[in-house]
Amino acid sequence: xxxxxxxxxxxxxxxxxxxxxxxxxxxxxxxxxxxxxxxxxxxxxxxxxxxxxxxxxxxxxxxxxxxxxxxxxxxxxxxxxxxxxxxxxxxxxxxxxxxxxxxxxxxxxxxxxxxxxxxxxxxxxxxxxxxxxxxxxxxxxxxxxxxxxxxxxxxxxxxxxxxxxxxxxxxxxxxxxxxxxxxxxxxxxxxxxxxxxxxxxxxxxxxxxxxxxxxxxxxxxxxxxxxxxxxxxxxxxxxxxxxxxxxxxxxxxxxxxxxxxxxxxxxxxxxxxxxxxxxxxxxx
Amino acid sequence: xxxxxxxxxxxxxxxxxxxxxxxxxxxxxxxxxxxxxxxxxxxxxxxxxxxxxxxxxxxxxxxxxxxxxxxxxxxxxxxxxxxxxxxxxxxxxxxxxxxxxxxxxxxxxxxxxxxxxxxxxxxxxxxxxxxxxxxxxxxxxxxxxxxxxxxxxxxxxxxxxxxxxxxxxxxxxxxxxxxxxxxxxxxxxxxxxxxxxxxxxxxxxxxxxxxxxxxxxxxxxxxxxxxxxxxxxxxxxxxxxxxxxxxxxxxxxxxxxxxxxxxxxxxxxxxxxxxxxxxxxxxxxxxxxxxxxxxxxxxxxxxxxxxxxxxxxxxxxxxxxxxxxxxxxxxxx
Numbered sequence: 001x002x003x004x005x006x007x008x009x010x011x012x013x014x015x016x017x018x019x020x021x022x023x024x025x026x027x028x029x030x031x032x033x034x035x036x037x038x039x040x041x042x043x044x045x046x047x048x049x050x051x052x053x054x055x056x057x058x059x060x061x062x063x064x065x066x067x068x069x070x071x072x073x074x075x076x077x078x079x080x081x082x083x084x085x086x087x088x089x090x091x092x093x094x095x096x097x098x099x100x101x102x103x104x105x106x107x108x109x110x111x112x113x114x115x116x117x118x119x120x121x122x123x124x125x126x127x128x129x130x131x132x133x134x135x136x137x138x139x140x141x142x143x144x145x146x147x148x149x150x151x152x153x154x155x156x157x158x159x160x161x162x163x164x165x166x167x168x169x170x171x172x173x174x175x176x177x178x179x180x181x182x183x184x185x186x187x188x189x190x191x192x193x194x195x196x197x198x199x200x201x202x203x204x205x206x207x208x209x210x211x212x213x214x215x216x217x218x219x220x221x222x223x224x225x226x227x228x229x230x231x232x233x234x235x236x237x238x239x240x241x242x243x244x245x246x247x248x249x250x251x252x253x254x255x256x257x258x259x260x261x262x263x264x265x266x267x268x269x270x271x272x273x274x275x276x277x278x279x280x281x282x283x284x
Numbered sequence: 285x286x287x288x289x290x291x292x293x294x295x296x297x298x299x300x301x302x303x304x305x306x307x308x309x310x311x312x313x314x315x316x317x318x319x320x321x322x323x324x325x326x327x328x329x330x331x332x333x334x335x336x337x338x339x340x341x342x343x344x345x346x347x348x349x350x351x352x353x354x355x356x357x358x359x360x361x362x363x364x365x366x367x368x369x370x371x372x373x374x375x376x377x378x379x380x381x382x383x384x385x386x387x388x389x390x391x392x393x394x395x396x397x398x399x400x401x402x403x404x405x406x407x408x409x410x411x412x413x414x415x416x417x418x419x420x421x422x423x424x425x426x427x428x429x430x431x432x433x434x435x436x437x438x439x440x441x442x443x444x445x446x447x448x449x450x451x452x453x454x455x456x457x458x459x460x461x462x463x464x465x466x467x468x469x470x471x472x473x474x475x476x477x478x479x480x481x482x483x484x485x486x487x488x489x490x491x492x493x494x495x496x497x498x499x500x501x502x503x504x505x506x507x508x509x510x511x512x513x514x515x516x517x518x519x520x521x522x523x524x525x526x527x528x529x530x531x532x533x534x535x536x537x538x539x540x541x542x543x544x545x546x547x548x549x550x551x552x553x554x555x556x557x558x559x560x561x562x563x564x565x566x567x568x569x570x571x572x573x574x575x576x577x578x579x580x581x582x583x584x585x586x587x588x589x590x591x592x593x594x595x596x597x598x599x600x601x602x603x604x605x606x607x608x609x610x611x612x613x614x615x616x617x
Contacts, residue, residue, distance in 0.1 A: 024319070026315040026318075027484060028486070029311060029315050030312065032476070032478050032479050033312045033479070037379040039379065068377050071550060072608055073447070079377075085370060087315060089371055094323065139485070168487055179315075179480065181480055182477065182480050183474045183475075242615060245612065245615040252604070253605060253608050256604045259601055261602075263598055265516065266519060267590075267594045267595070270591060274587065
């Protein structure tokens with residue numbers, strides 16, 4: 001689970017109601033995909049973010065869709081009809097999704113952003129995704145908005161940065177390599193997957209082992225939190241006698257073998273009945 | 285000029301005849317399908333697939349979900365159609381490929397082979413020559429495997445079904461067995477460079493990911509048990525179908541016999557009448573209608589399903605044995 005927290009500088013107290021933004025990897029892919037699909041001559045992509053806000057002010061962004069817009073140095077025009085239609089369509093799927101903000105690709109806040117922010121509402125966040133390669137941090141910056149008033153007159157909009165967290169659980173579960181490479185031919189076979197998992201597990205254990213050895217020999221500075229994690233993990237391993245383990249393993253293996261035999265039998269029976277069963281003599 | 289036309293016509297014909305052998309799915313489609321199916325558990329959901337159809341490869345570049353069908357009558361069809369049209373129109377404005385290539389659906393422990401699936405295939409086939417169905421199984425994915433499968437109806441079976449000739453005789457003649465219904469196509473996942481760069485940055489820290497731990501989890505025989513249960517159930521259903529077929533044969537044999545007897549009597553009567561000089565009666569029995577043979581579709585689907593389940597049980601069993609070996613070797617040290 002990777003966390004990308006932006007540089008919030010000295011003032012990281014929350015303004016407005018939003019205290020943080022959480023993105024899922026699907027939203028990230030959606031935004032990138034709409035950037036790749038943009039029209040020629042368009043510098044950046046603008047779109048809506050849908051999701052929910054919980055009581056602590058944490059904004060959970062679940063969907064994003066791009067909205068066509070026209071931008072010139074004087075004005076910005078957003079296709080409002082499109083935005084409303086897509087909102088309706090999305091709400092048919094999941095009625096809980098509300099507009100929580102809007103995104104734009106690019107580097108920083110442009111003056112026209114204030115107008116767009118007005119349209120989306122003052123309690124929505126503005127997410128900026130930096131898509132220029134190389135992708136050096138910070139890639140995601142989010143801002144929540146506050147009005148600057150002077151004697152009840154609205155002067156300007158102030159953008160306050162808000163920390164962003166990207167949760168990549170779902171894509172990691174499938175296999176991080178799937179999204180990290182351009183093409184993946186032939187997904188990992190079922191039997192291979194366990195071997196791969198064991199391989200990566202053993203390499204992880206190797207890393208921990210080298211670290212612990214380094215600490216013991218004084219080469220590496222000891223970090224108590226890591227030390228505690230390691231000892232906790234080792235404590236979780238159950239201590240069983242070899243006979244217990246043998247028994248357990250054998251009984252389980254027998255069960256599994258029985259089940260496999262049964263299913264092979266079913267398959268053979270089915271195949272036989274199809275081959276031998278004719279119109280006149282269906283068997284089983 | 286004639287040469288050009290000839291070449292063009294050959295090219296066109298070849299395109300329609302090449303079967304799809306490869307499916308290229310973009311990462312965004314995978315992510316969207318998984319998100320949609322997971323969000324709506326325990327309901328089953330469907331959605332549309334959009335993409336391009338090139339030669340022997342089918343590229344799926346975008347997908348969007350369908351709203352849940354509520355069980356209200358009336359107006360549903362129109363609503364669905366208008367939803368689809370609206371969505372396609374909007375997507376066209378953001379440069380998404382406006383070409384439907386199939387649909388996706390979520391399923392439970394691999395029990396997706398129903399008559400509806402075949403019928404949906406047929407209805408799609410009328411408008412699109414080559415369409416596929418992606419089946420996503422959230423339960424399998426929870427155990428660490430990919431969970432996505434791409435299915436296509438096989439040509440022979442398709443033609444047979446279209447003509448409505450799914451009876452035992454024709455199936456035996458054509459040599460179509462239950463395994464010849466669906467074909468699973470190999471999937472290739474592609475990503476744009478930007479997406480792969482982004483994910484390299486986002487996911488570079490972890491060697492440890494949840495997927496690895498899921499695959500190594502030992503003590504949950506859930507999936508295995510459920511597959512086994514379902515296998516048992518489908519064997520029972522298969523029994524039921526076989527019983528029906530044998531019933532049909534018995535009844536139809538008796539029926540035939542009765543009809544023959546009746547015909548005999550009639551013939552005798554007619555002979556007597558002719559001898560007596562009267563008009564012969566008709567030789568058609570208005571009461572006789574041949575019994576309809578029960579369609580073999582259901583039993584095909586069931587046996588396919590059962591085979592799937594048992595194969596799954598075998599795979600899961602193999603994995604469990606592997607894990608057992610690992611545990612044993614760990615403790616022996």
